[in-house]
Amino acid sequence: MLKLSRYVLYDILRSKVVIAYTIFLFLVSLSFFQLEENNSKAIMSLLNIVLIVVPLISMIFTTIHYYNSYEFIELMSSQPLSRTRILLSEYAGVALSLLSAFLIGVGVPVLLFAFNSTGIALLFAGSALTLVFISIAFLASVKARDKARGIGSTLLLWFYFSLIYDGLVLLVLFSFSEYPMEKFTLLLSALNPIDLGRIFIMLKMDVSALMGYTGALYKDFFGSGTGILFTLGIMLLWIVLPLLWAVRVFKRKDL
Amino acid sequence: MIRIENLKKRFKKLQALDDISAFFNKGQVVSLIGPNGSGKTTLIKSILGMVKPDSGRIYVDGKLIKDDPSYRGRIGYMPQIGRYPDNMKVGHLFRMMKDIRKVPEEELDTDLLVKFNLVSIFEKPMRTLSGGTRQKVSAALAFYFNPVVLVLDEPTAGLDPVSSEILKEKIMQEKKKNKLILITSHILSDLDELTTDVMYLQEGRLIFMKDIGSLRKETGEEKLGKAIARVMRDSKRESLWVDEMLADKRN
Numbered sequence: 001m002l003k004l005s006r007y008v009l010y011d012i013l014r015s016k017v018v019i020a021y022t023i024f025l026f027l028v029s030l031s032f033f034q035l036e037e038n039n040s041k042a043i044m045s046l047l048n049i050v051l052i053v054v055p056l057i058s059m060i061f062t063t064i065h066y067y068n069s070y071e072f073i074e075l076m077s078s079q080p081l082s083r084t085r086i087l088l089s090e091y092a093g094v095a096l097s098l099l100s101a102f103l104i105g106v107g108v109p110v111l112l113f114a115f116n117s118t119g120i121a122l123l124f125a126g127s128a129l130t131l132v133f134i135s136i137a138f139l140a141s142v143k144a145r146d147k148a149r150g151i152g153s154t155l156l157l158w159f160y161f162s163l164i165y166d167g168l169v170l171l172v173l174f175s176f177s178e179y180p181m182e183k184f185t186l187l188l189s190a191l192n193p194i195d196l197g198r199i200f201i202m203l204k205m206d207v208s209a210l211m212g213y214t215g216a217l218y219k220d221f222f223g224s225g226t227g228i229l230f231t232l233g234i235m236l237l238w239i240v241l242p243l244l245w246a247v248r249v250f251k252r253k254d255l
Numbered sequence: 256m257i258r259i260e261n262l263k264k265r266f267k268k269l270q271a272l273d274d275i276s277a278f279f280n281k282g283q284v285v286s287l288i289g290p291n292g293s294g295k296t297t298l299i300k301s302i303l304g305m306v307k308p309d310s311g312r313i314y315v316d317g318k319l320i321k322d323d324p325s326y327r328g329r330i331g332y333m334p335q336i337g338r339y340p341d342n343m344k345v346g347h348l349f350r351m352m353k354d355i356r357k358v359p360e361e362e363l364d365t366d367l368l369v370k371f372n373l374v375s376i377f378e379k380p381m382r383t384l385s386g387g388t389r390q391k392v393s394a395a396l397a398f399y400f401n402p403v404v405l406v407l408d409e410p411t412a413g414l415d416p417v418s419s420e421i422l423k424e425k426i427m428q429e430k431k432k433n434k435l436i437l438i439t440s441h442i443l444s445d446l447d448e449l450t451t452d453v454m455y456l457q458e459g460r461l462i463f464m465k466d467i468g469s470l471r472k473e474t475g476e477e478k479l480g481k482a483i484a485r486v487m488r489d490s491k492r493e494s495l496w497v498d499e500m501l502a503d504k505r506n
Contacts, residue, residue: 003354003355004355007351011340011342011343014342069340070338071338071339071340071341072339072340074305074338075338075339075340076355077303077304077305078303078304078305078327078330078332078334079327079328079352079355079356080324080325080326080327080328080355080356081324081327081355082324083324252307253307254300254305254306254307255300255305255306
């Protein structure tokens with residue numbers, strides 16, 4: 001497994017995209033901490049980067065990487081290696097490089113300027129989202145027949161998770177505003193990893209006091225040990241399930 | 256050695272393989288012959304596990320290939336169009352394959368590597384190679400690990416006459432080592448001296464599989480191309496394709 005991942009990593013590092021991504025994240029984080037007087041304000045701005053840019057880059061990078069290494073995958077599939085091992089090695093290679101890019105680019109500035117529970121929560125959510133969206137992108141690429149469809153569907157998925165889903169939630173909340181929806185919105189948040197990450201970080205900040213009754217309920221839930229376990233568990237499911245699905249599809253695919 | 260049972264594969268509207276059953280043994284050189292799109296490459300890719308059949312089973316050494324990929328360690332495969340990572344250098348490619356296959360250094364067969372003089376281009380990235388050179392790399396890789404089964408898909412297409420001759424000689428040598436060799440080719444004269452058995456496919460169906468001796472006896476023809484043409488004509492099957500091939504040669 002690790003042997004194959006090494007070749008995947010080698011290939012990724014040669015393209016230098018990951019290095020550019022690391023530098024971009026590093027510069028952005030650093031400038032936020034320099035520009036804002038208050039470190040928690042900087043974290044707030046970083047939050048948007050983590051919730052919007054990280055999933056987008058993770059998905060696009062993974063999809064392009066998958067199609068670029070199609071020849072490699074084809075070559076490996078005629079060797080004594082199982083399909084599962086090939087795909088998981090690809091996953092490990094991509095995950096390791098994007099995760100290190102995030103942890104260096106955002107992690108180092110956060111640890112320097114805002115080493116507190118909010119900062120740690122931000123790093124946790126960013127790392128989890130990176131892994132989640134790599135999984136989802138692998139699933140989309142394995143299912144799509146060609147590069148255009150692959151990239152198209154990952155973009156659509158990104159739109160769905162970062163924009164459309166919130167709109168749908170708002171619609172539901174407005175139409176059922178007569179009913180007690182607090183527990184239900186808790187469930188809704190689990191269905192979108194970006195929302196889950198956002199709530200998880202927001203509740204570590206003081207702004208949650210502004211969120212009214214639902215905010216109080218959330219704070220009660222996510223602040224507790226069960227809440228943290230819940231977030232961890234749901235994120236893990238979001239990483240593992242799409243990846244397992246991708247492996248299943250990949251095993252039956254004609255190369 | 257390789258047993259194929261009732262193999263079926265459909266690509267959308269095209270029935271690529273239609274109930275193929277066959278048995279290949281050690282020491283055989285099987286020529287897979289048939290017009291374009293008759294399912295030769297699909298059959299080969301199914302044996303390698305790259306194409307997943309809709310139904311049917313393939314056994315290699317008595318073991319179902321679906322369960323365990325290790326059987327591919329005994330197969331050397333030369334694809335019709337060798338596709339390799341663009342940025343990878345030729346030398347790196349060979350090192351990587353060695354690393355993955357875990358074959359000890361003294362068992363490696365560097366014969367073709369030397370004869371095709373590939374060592375001199377070890378520092379070139381794959382994307383800069385011409386089609387023919389790529390084909391040489393594919394050939395050298397297929398023989399590199401001294402496998403007991405060789406699967407060669409159009410091995411001589413795109414090679415210059417000298418290289419083509421080198422490759423044919425190499426196949427002859429391996430044949431003497433009692434290996435199983437599967438070849439597809441449209442150049443029937445190339446297969447003449449190599450083949451022990453002929454498997455003829457058309458539109459995904461197995462039309463016949465015969466050893467070359469009985470094929471020659473039945474048809475009274477020495478040359479493979481003519482023998483096949485005769486069989487096809489006698490059985491009143493559509494033999495346009497072979498006729499064209501023969502016409503081409505006369506010109």
